[in-house]
Amino acid sequence: MKKPSTFKYIMVNIALVLAVIITLYPVLWVFKMALTPAQGFSLSLNPIPDTVSLVNFTDVIFNYDLQGRWLFGRQLLNSVIISGATTLLGIAFATTAAYAFSRFEFPGKHGGMSMLLITQMFPGVVMAIPLYILLDTLGLINSLMGMVLIYSTTAVPFCVWMLKGYFDTIPREIEEAAIMDGASQWLIFYKIMLPLARPAIVVTALFSFMTAWNEFILAATFLSDETSLTLPVVLQRYVGDYSTEWGHFAAGAIIVSVPVMALFFALQKHLIGGLTAGGVKG
DSSP: OOOOOHHHHHHHHHHHHHHHHHHHHHHHHHHHHHHSSSOSOOOOSOOSOSSOOOHHHHHHHSOBOTTOOBHHHHHHHHHHHHHHHHHHHHHHHHHHHHHHHHHOOOTTHHHHHHHHHHHTTSOGGGGHHHHHHHHHHHTOTTOHHHHHHHHHHHHHHHHHHHHHHHHHHSOHHHHHHHHHTTOOHHHIIIIIIHHHTHHHHHHHHHHHHHHHHHOOHHHHHHOOSGGGOOHHHHHHTTBOSSOBOHHHHHHHHHHHHHHHHHHHHHHHHHHHHHHHSOSSOO
16 A cells, blocks of 8 residues: 555544544633633633632532522432433333334334324424323423423433344344244343343433433423432523523533433443444354
């Protein structure tokens, strides 16, 4: 192969550096606002803060109500519980349903998959009023359980489609060999199919968690008590009609993004390992 010229090599590296700068510039601006004590919005193009202070982070984290309750800790716990429960329920229902759609033949199979796809055509805000009436009837307004149910029903159709497509790629010969060895259907699913589908399960779990963690509209509609709010709703409260607490908003945005980044890096190794592992070993 012809070795690229020095000029081309330099131009490619310059283009990559510019792309990195363009990508990181907004992120640096968020850090600048978070580390600047003032709550105003600076018009300077310099993304480096003139004064470095952690006061915005302390104001956001150590936020107490009039009764002395630690609001941020409770709101962080709310987001963790809702996102974690949504992920567990979504994976539990989606893996079993996707495996059934992939391997079994039953009446309404194709129609059921189509109906799951149709549910993804409508944004969640369209169902806000019916869901509000339903939750109010069940007494689940300002309830974490209500939000978990809503987010789970929203995430399951997409997760079923993702996992069903991955189960289709796994050779049936693996299951047939296990059946010849006397394995039951449940043992095949639990011991063989789930480990082989680990890459898709990891992606699906990450999607379910991020969807529930970042969702704002439904949470702002169904949650009003300060002790039941999730972190995206808390961030919105720093944006007022006449003024915005940019420092607190930026600090809160960084704090909210940390768990998602940590989860991504924790699952990255399993994702890459699963993708590079073959379904059939020679």
